[in-house]
Amino acid sequence: MSDQVESLEPDLQRIVDEARRPVALAAGARERLLEAIRAEPAPQRRAALAWMLEPRRFALPPLASAALAAGLVGIGVISGLLIHRDGPSAEQRAAVVAGAPQLPDSLAPRAVKFVLIAPMAARVSVVGDFNGWDASATPMQTLGTDGTWTVFVPLHPGLHTYQFVIDGSSFVTDPSAPLAPDDGYGSNSVLFVKGSSL
Amino acid sequence: MKILSWRLCALMLALLLPASTRAQDETSARTLDPLSRLDPAYRYAVEVLLDSARLAGLPTNPIESKALEGIAKNRNGRQIVIATRDVYRSLVRSRAALGPSATAAELTAGANALRVGITSVELAHMASTRGAGKELTMPLVVLSDLVTRGVARDTASQTIFQLWQKGAADEDFLGLWRGVERDIVSGTDPGVALMNRAREVPTRGPAPTTPPGARSENPETQNQ
Amino acid sequence: MSDAADVQRVLNGDVDAFSTLVDRYYERCARFAVRLLGNRDDAEDALQATFLRAYRSLAKYQERDKFSAWLYRILVNQCRSIAARRSHRERVFVREEALLLNAPDRRQGWTGEDDELVQRALAELEPLLREAFVLKYVEELSYEEMAQMTGVGVSALKMRVKRACDRLRARWEHIKG
Numbered sequence: 001m002s003d004q005v006e007s008l009e010p011d012l013q014r015i016v017d018e019a020r021r022p023v024a025l026a027a028g029a030r031e032r033l034l035e036a037i038r039a040e041p042a043p044q045r046r047a048a049l050a051w052m053l054e055p056r057r058f059a060l061p062p063l064a065s066a067a068l069a070a071g072l073v074g075i076g077v078i079s080g081l082l083i084h085r086d087g088p089s090a091e092q093r094a095a096v097v098a099g100a101p102q103l104p105d106s107l108a109p110r111a112v113k114f115v116l117i118a119p120m121a122a123r124v125s126v127v128g129d130f131n132g133w134d135a136s137a138t139p140m141q142t143l144g145t146d147g148t149w150t151v152f153v154p155l156h157p158g159l160h161t162y163q164f165v166i167d168g169s170s171f172v173t174d175p176s177a178p179l180a181p182d183d184g185y186g187s188n189s190v191l192f193v194k195g196s197s198l
Numbered sequence: 199m200k201i202l203s204w205r206l207c208a209l210m211l212a213l214l215l216p217a218s219t220r221a222q223d224e225t226s227a228r229t230l231d232p233l234s235r236l237d238p239a240y241r242y243a244v245e246v247l248l249d250s251a252r253l254a255g256l257p258t259n260p261i262e263s264k265a266l267e268g269i270a271k272n273r274n275g276r277q278i279v280i281a282t283r284d285v286y287r288s289l290v291r292s293r294a295a296l297g298p299s300a301t302a303a304e305l306t307a308g309a310n311a312l313r314v315g316i317t318s319v320e321l322a323h324m325a326s327t328r329g330a331g332k333e334l335t336m337p338l339v340v341l342s343d344l345v346t347r348g349v350a351r352d353t354a355s356q357t358i359f360q361l362w363q364k365g366a367a368d369e370d371f372l373g374l375w376r377g378v379e380r381d382i383v384s385g386t387d388p389g390v391a392l393m394n395r396a397r398e399v400p401t402r403g404p405a406p407t408t409p410p411g412a413r414s415e416n417p418e419t420q421n422q
Numbered sequence: 423m424s425d426a427a428d429v430q431r432v433l434n435g436d437v438d439a440f441s442t443l444v445d446r447y448y449e450r451c452a453r454f455a456v457r458l459l460g461n462r463d464d465a466e467d468a469l470q471a472t473f474l475r476a477y478r479s480l481a482k483y484q485e486r487d488k489f490s491a492w493l494y495r496i497l498v499n500q501c502r503s504i505a506a507r508r509s510h511r512e513r514v515f516v517r518e519e520a521l522l523l524n525a526p527d528r529r530q531g532w533t534g535e536d537d538e539l540v541q542r543a544l545a546e547l548e549p550l551l552r553e554a555f556v557l558k559y560v561e562e563l564s565y566e567e568m569a570q571m572t573g574v575g576v577s578a579l580k581m582r583v584k585r586a587c588d589r590l591r592a593r594w595e596h597i598k599g
Contacts, residue, residue: 016559018537021537029469043477132263158306161260161263179342181310181342184281188267190310192307192336238572
């Protein structure tokens with residue numbers, strides 16, 4: 001088929017001609033939209049340089065903000081990568097737990113430590129319902145000596161399913177966690193995070 | 199100096215960014231709208247399921263998560279829709295059995311239990327004997343795990359139910375699970391492991407009542 | 423002023439420049455959303471969601487893309503989400519709604535029946551066919567542009583447009599009423 005505008009037969013052409021007529025939405029629709037836009041914070045240019053020069057304004061680098069938007073609070077993890085070679089410090093862990101000050105204690109995220117012993121792995125990440133099963137979202141760290149991989153992840157109270165991903169492609173369950181039944185993709189690991197009031 | 203190295207890392211990151219903005223844009227697009235990786239027809243089916251769940255007041259995260267998991271594991275669209283629909287349906291049944299006051303965690307755990315063959319009647323019975331402040335999540339998680347690892351369904355459900363009736367707490371169920379799992383890994387028959395470990399769980403509450411569907415009071419005579 | 427220049431003005435702090443962009447595209451987007459979704463309320467939701475998302479992600483807009491293509495990609499996705507959220511029973515084009523859709527345009531001898539005809543015709547098409555048909559014939563886009571906006575390949579889009587036309591032809595007597 002060619003990409004030129006094909007001449008339609010008269011019946012269809014009539015439909016098209018009518019469909020091309022302008023359409024009015026409800027009165028005030030555009031005003032409502034502009035009001036909503038005025039209520040928004042101004043869009044930020046991706047100013048990596050400006051961010052660097054203004055350390056007081058804590059702006060996450062764009063990759064981190066995308067990860068944040070994905071529901072993975074990587075503050076403890078990502079800042080751990082940037083600042084400490086040894087993994088998150090106690091202050092960072094505390095910062096992670098306090099990440100949602102508006103939530104009541106029973107609903108606030110709890111920092112959960114995932115551990116996997118995989119001495120032959122080159123890289124390990126944890127995937128689950130808290131990060132959209134994205135293998136690049138939550139990489140784990142190792143000291144490199146005994147094959148122990150760890151990461152702290154803030155999780156909201158509730159029942160979570162997860163697995164580890166080894167070297168980007170092998171999905172494995174957590175040997176130290178209960179299993180969920182096979183649902184077409186195999187069995188996942190289950191983690192029950194309780195609220196702090198429980 | 200910590201701050202210096204922070205700036206250096208930030209500088210490296212900033213220098214890397216222009217070269218990878220397109221990949222990053224795609225990544226951002228993916229993270230902003232991860233379901234967009236599904237073919238539109240399948241995505242449509244998933245959105246309908248999510249909408250139905252929302253209308254029914256069911257948790258949507260397990261449903262959406264199942265779709266995202268399928269995408270991450272490179273399943274085809276049809277498989278993804280089937281698996282996602284199964285999650286939705288089992289949540290509906292779980293809500294019907296556990297009642298409107300069930301938490302999201304209980305609903306998900308109930309859905310898992312239904313999927314290993316626990317009946318809605320058994321589930322409803324557990325829910326009806328739920329005391330104030332007691333959640334069904336942990337016993338159901340352990341129950342589903344045990345059946346998944348090879349314990350006969352009736353054995354597992356009766357044992358868990360009896361412990362629940364006896365007032366076993368979440369830590370008791372977790373401890374039970376750890377013991378059974380260790381025994382299974384060491385080669386013990388799963389059903390036998392459960393029987394042995396269940397005896398170790400401390401009694402806290404009233405005597406057990408017979409759960410519905412039980413054919414015998416003596417679990418050891420059940421076929422494994 | 424070009425679209426790209428207006429985007430830069432907004433990012434430089436002149437947020438009112440965004441209303442210039444809204445003004446430029448609002449009516450066209452409104453027409454698209456109404457044709458696709460069949461009622462003004464859903465269309466208004468779609469437009470609000472679209473322009474808000476565009477505003478929030480403005481920093482991600484790259485000048486080498488056409489702004490209209492970038493905006494329409496968001497619009498197409500928002501319309502799809504809204505359409506998916508409607509229950510099956512609700513996905514009907516209401517007869518009365520059709521009469522309310524257009525401001526009366528007596529100079530051009532418009533009658534309510536014609537617009538109702540459009541809505542009845544578009545109601546015959548399943549959402550993805552309707553989407554392709556509207557993009558091709560109402561928005562008058564090339565298949566390449568349509569592919570960019572929908573994430574669907576050119577040949578699949580051509581097939582959808584063809585199936586849309588076949589369906590309309592087959593149902594013409596019923597559509598005419």
